[in-house]
Amino acid sequence: MSSAGVAGAAYRPGDSFLHRMPAGTKLAALTLIGAMATIWRSAATSTILATCALGLYLTTRPGRRTAARTARRVLVVPVIVGMYQVWQRGWDHGVAVSGNLIGILLLATVLATVTSIDEMLDTITRLVRPLRHLGLQPELVAFAFSLMMRSLPATLETARETRQAAQARGLERDVRALLIPLAIRTVARARATGQAIHARNLMDPVDDGRTSRVRSGARP
Amino acid sequence: MTTIEFDRARVDAVTAEGEVRILHDTTLRLAEHRVAVIGANGSGKSTLARLVNGLVAPTGGRVLVDGRDVAEHGRAIRRRVAFCFADPATQIVMPTAIEDVALSVRRRHRRPADRLAAATAVLHDFGLAGLEHRSVHALSGGQRQLLAIAGVLATDPAILVADEPTTLLDLRNARHIGDVLMTLSQQLVLVTHDLELAARCDRAILLEAGRVVADGPPAQVIDTYRRLP
Numbered sequence: 001m002s003s004a005g006v007a008g009a010a011y012r013p014g015d016s017f018l019h020r021m022p023a024g025t026k027l028a029a030l031t032l033i034g035a036m037a038t039i040w041r042s043a044a045t046s047t048i049l050a051t052c053a054l055g056l057y058l059t060t061r062p063g064r065r066t067a068a069r070t071a072r073r074v075l076v077v078p079v080i081v082g083m084y085q086v087w088q089r090g091w092d093h094g095v096a097v098s099g100n101l102i103g104i105l106l107l108a109t110v111l112a113t114v115t116s117i118d119e120m121l122d123t124i125t126r127l128v129r130p131l132r133h134l135g136l137q138p139e140l141v142a143f144a145f146s147l148m149m150r151s152l153p154a155t156l157e158t159a160r161e162t163r164q165a166a167q168a169r170g171l172e173r174d175v176r177a178l179l180i181p182l183a184i185r186t187v188a189r190a191r192a193t194g195q196a197i198h199a200r201n202l203m204d205p206v207d208d209g210r211t212s213r214v215r216s217g218a219r220p
Numbered sequence: 221m222t223t224i225e226f227d228r229a230r231v232d233a234v235t236a237e238g239e240v241r242i243l244h245d246t247t248l249r250l251a252e253h254r255v256a257v258i259g260a261n262g263s264g265k266s267t268l269a270r271l272v273n274g275l276v277a278p279t280g281g282r283v284l285v286d287g288r289d290v291a292e293h294g295r296a297i298r299r300r301v302a303f304c305f306a307d308p309a310t311q312i313v314m315p316t317a318i319e320d321v322a323l324s325v326r327r328r329h330r331r332p333a334d335r336l337a338a339a340t341a342v343l344h345d346f347g348l349a350g351l352e353h354r355s356v357h358a359l360s361g362g363q364r365q366l367l368a369i370a371g372v373l374a375t376d377p378a379i380l381v382a383d384e385p386t387t388l389l390d391l392r393n394a395r396h397i398g399d400v401l402m403t404l405s406q407q408l409v410l411v412t413h414d415l416e417l418a419a420r421c422d423r424a425i426l427l428e429a430g431r432v433v434a435d436g437p438p439a440q441v442i443d444t445y446r447r448l449p
Contacts, residue, residue: 010315010316010355011316011353116316117314117315117319118322118323118335118336119332121323121326122332139326143323146314150314192305192310193310193313195275195305195310196305196310196313197313198274198275198298199275199298199302199303199304199305199311199372200302200303200311200313200324200371200375201295201298201299201302201375202313
């Protein structure tokens with residue numbers, strides 16, 4: 001299974017100012033920047049955004065391998081989309097779109113690197129708590145969000161494995177040999193995850209006020 | 221010790237060939253600390269195990285845990301019965317070891333600091349100290365299976381159902397996981413192909429083509445299994 005979060009980033013514990021910043025503030029900042037980048041879209045602003053995001057990413061001190069992996073995941077789609085936009089609407093638009101995408105993906109990577117999923121779950125639970133009057137269970141919404149975060153890289157990992165399996169059989173150019181197993185394995189993974197959630201009793205409402213008692217009985 | 225009862229429980233499945241009976245009417249009462257379920261692939265072992273916490277619903281009959289019908293008291297039963305899959309990757313849903321165990325203890329610990337402390341203690345208990353922040357992807361197969369077991373036992377269940385927990389492991393890790401399972405205080409229902417491990421249980425059940433064909437002391441049941449055509 002993939003362990004990565006958004007854009008392949010896994011949480012790395014630390015004590016930087018980004019780590020100490022409340023998860024809600026980081027999430028709000030990312031949302032705000034994303035909205036502003038969409039509203040005021042130009043080659044200049046998106047270049048500034050991508051550069052600043054890169055600077056922020058470098059403050060997380062990724063290793064060379066992590067940085068290379070992030071670059072692959074962050075650049076592929078924006079570059080393809082950007083090239084298409086250059087062809088369709090010119091350089092300015094292409095640079096604006098791809099710059100924005102790279103900037104937002106890098107910021108999302110930074111967020112995932114400096115924020116634990118547990119902290120994120122708490123934040124989302126707090127954010128959606130007012131909606132419990134509409135019948136929503138905040139814990140479940142937060143859990144669904146974290147599953148979604150996890151499922152993106154997991155699906156990419158499945159795609160990679162499927163491609164390797166097709167290559168091993170000399171079928172790398174056969175679209176059916178790629179797409180059909182990918183669809184089946186993705187659904188199977190979703191089913192397995194559902195079973196695991198059921199088996200681990202993770203979807204039932206949380207009890208309040210129960211005392212802590214962890215018992216394992218195991219001393220390996 | 222808790223009691224698991226199968227009262228003429230059966231399971232049918234619809235396949236391309238029509239309806240197939242995966243588990244024939246089964247009546248059992250399991251009150252021993254450690255019960256092994258053995259048999260060939262496709263004999264109905266996993267189906268029997270999945271009935272215990274409601275992952276599979278019986279087509280007929282009932283399954284009771286401490287006198288409560290699994291079909292009627294699903295939520296309460298799930299809190300009593302933990303389930304561990306053969307492939308830990310199926311079961312681990314968070315990116316790092318501590319986050320995965322912390323997810324299990326969220327129910328009991330509202331404060332993040334308490335959650336982390338409880339999760340750290342659980343990981344320590346299972347010999348995973350020092351690996352708290354390691355990506356689950358970077359753990360060895362044995363460590364991942366330990367983490368999966370730690371994750372389900374952190375919810376403090378009364379019963380652990382383990383479906384071939386050593387199948388994907390090498391000999392050393394399989395032995396280690398086997399040792400961990402045998403030291404648990406929880407009642408254990410262990411589906412396994414590892415006959416050495418089955419022999420360490422208090423009782424064994426042999427399934428063949430969806431029927432219980434032997435039930436009793438592990439040595440006798442394993443002997444019967446070995447003599448099956």
